[in-house]
Amino acid sequence: MIRRVQIEDVPAIVDLIYGLAEYEKLRHECTVTPEQIEAALFGPNPAVFGHVAVEATPDAAREEVVGMALWFLSFSTWDGVHGIYLEDLYVRPDRRGGGHGTALLAALARECVTHGYTRLGWEVLDWNEPSIGFYRSIGARSRDEWTNFRLTGAELAALAERAD
Template sequence: MCTNKKYNKIQPRYSGEKILNDLTIRFARPDEGALLLSFIKKLADYEKRLHEVIASEQDIIDVIFNRKIAEALIADYRDEPAGFAIFFYNFSTFTGKPGIYIEDLFVNPEIRGKGIGKLLFSYIAKIALERKCSRVEWSVLKWNKPSIKFYSGMDATLKDEWVLYKLSGKALRDIALLAKDF
């Protein structure tokens, strides 16, 4: 949760918010670290990147519930966890307002096609507007045609003029060494 009260219009409601008869979108609870990690692993497996997941249940609990760096939503379909989304704030210097970045969004494959993913997006969009955010952003793997089609159907803008970079591991440590004396 953002620590700036100005942007903290929605407080987590652990009881959930009914969206449709069979679907509830709610903030994840602190006792659901294992559930969140299982969704993360399912997503990573789908993306052929399961070998990259090194996060532990405690890491997820710490970042989301203790340090409040990110937030997590759970989609319950017929009272069973069916999908999730993890998001956090970013910032637009051009608009002078925060935005929301969706790190992960996943719906169990066996129940896709019921609108659960779109409702997770809709709920995040609602949060963004209520918190006075100027945008919602996310990334998708180039080969993931079903997701690209899904996002295109929401009138999302493809930002193909941007190239995404990442520093991690040794590269991150090496560049940080340049600032060791500062």
């Protein structure tokens, strides 16, 4: 089952984020806290949204979060409307192959269609062949003609000083 993230899901979301960081060999860069995720998702002006894949526990007493999709709104100046940018999609390794990833992406596609958003976009590491194959299997296309850039740390601070 796929549903919108709830505040009680925050610990599971943080655990999944760290699982994704580990999978992407970037665990050393991940410093997020439960407080940050709670504020981002449930603060006064949330700018991040989420869906989770849940399964009933063996005793059916509660739900277990087994996957997540965290996203935010983007904007296309060419289309003049919003889209969704998928920041993180992750399903626990022992739950992969059960359709959770497809269901999470389908829920985001429904968000787009329901709200008139014209695109759903995300990035994937170039070595992540299993994910690339999965994305292609649902009809997603890579945009190889684009190169991603990012400023962080000292470079970000140095450019900020030039704004004065």
